[in-house]
Amino acid sequence: QVQLVESGGGLVQAGGSLRLSCAASGSIFRMQLMGWYRQAPGNQRELVATITSGGNTNYADSVKGRFAISRDNAKNTVYLEMKSLKPEDTAVYYCHARGVGMYWGKGTLVTVSS
Numbered sequence: 001q002v003q004l005v006e007s008g009g010g011l012v013q014a015g016g017s018l019r020l021s022c023a024a025s026g027s028i029f030r031m032q033l034m035g036w037y038r039q040a041p042g043n044q045r046e047l048v049a050t051i052t053s054g055g056n057t058n059y060a061d062s063v064k065g066r067f068a069i070s071r072d073n074a075k076n077t078v079y080l081e082m083k084s085l086k087p088e089d090t091a092v093y094y095c096h097a098r099g100v101g102m103y104w105g106k107g108t109l110v111t112v113s114s
Contacts, residue, residue, distance in 0.1 A: 001026075001101070002024055002025055002026055002028075002031075002097060002099070002101070002103045003024070003025035003103070004022055004023070004024055004025075004095045004096075004097060004103055004104065004105035005022070005023050005025075005095075005105055005106075006020060006021065006022050006093065006094065006095045006105045006106070006107060006108035007020070007021050007023070007108060008020040008021050008108060009092075009093060009108030009109045009110045009111075010109075010110070010111070011111045011112075011113060012085055012110070012111070012112055012113070013085075013112070013113050014085060014086055014087055014112055014113060014114050015084060015085065016083075016085050016112075017081070017082060017083040017084075017085065018082045018085060018110060019079060019080070019081050019082070020036065020079065020080040020082070020093055020108060020110070021077055021078075021079055022034070022036070022077060022078040022079070022080075022095030022105060023075075023076060023077050024076045024077070024078075024097065025076075026076065027073070027076055028071070028073055028076050028077075028078070028097065029053075029073045030053075030099050030100070031053065031097045031098065031099040032052065032053050032098055032099055033050055033051070033052055033053070033097070033098040034050070034051055034071060034078045034095070034096065034097045034098070035047065035048070035049055035050030035051065035058075035069065035078075035095075035096050036048040036049050036050075036069060036078075036080045036093055036094065036095060036096070037093070037094045037096055038089075038091035038092065038093045038094065038110075039091055039092050039094070039107075040088075040090060040091040040092075043091075045094070046060065047060055048060055048063055048067065048080070048093070049063065049067055049068075049069040049080060050069070051069045051070070051071045051078065055071070057069055062088075063082075063089075066082065066083055066084045066085075067080060067081065067082050067083070068080070068081045069081075078095060078097075080093070082110075085110075085112045086112060087112045087113070087114045088112075089110060089112050090110060090111050090112050091109075091110060092107040092108065092109050092110075093107060093108055093109075093110055094106075094107045
């Protein structure tokens with residue numbers, strides 16, 4: 001029932017930064033867990049970062065120290081701040097939410113050029 005819409009993807013040079021947004025159609029206050037996943041062509045979908053309702057975060061080893069996830073309940077939005085981007089970060093990034101049910105956005109493409 002909850003709709004998630006990602007935005008902020010695009011083309012960026014290696015070493016650059018980008019911020020992704022995930023806007024929910026309704027309140028995310030009751031969502032226990034929200035996060036970002038990504039999938040590159042030919043690869044499996046992988047977890048990038050998650051954040052609980054209590055603010056606890058978890059990151060994939062490949063992005064630790066470079067990415068930061070945050071949650072703004074007032075704006076019903078989750079963000080993913082990415083810095084020091086690498087070509088291997090190129091993928092479609094998907095927003096995910098878990099509450100009573102589980103929800104997925106349609107994704108936003110991030111392309112990092114070398």
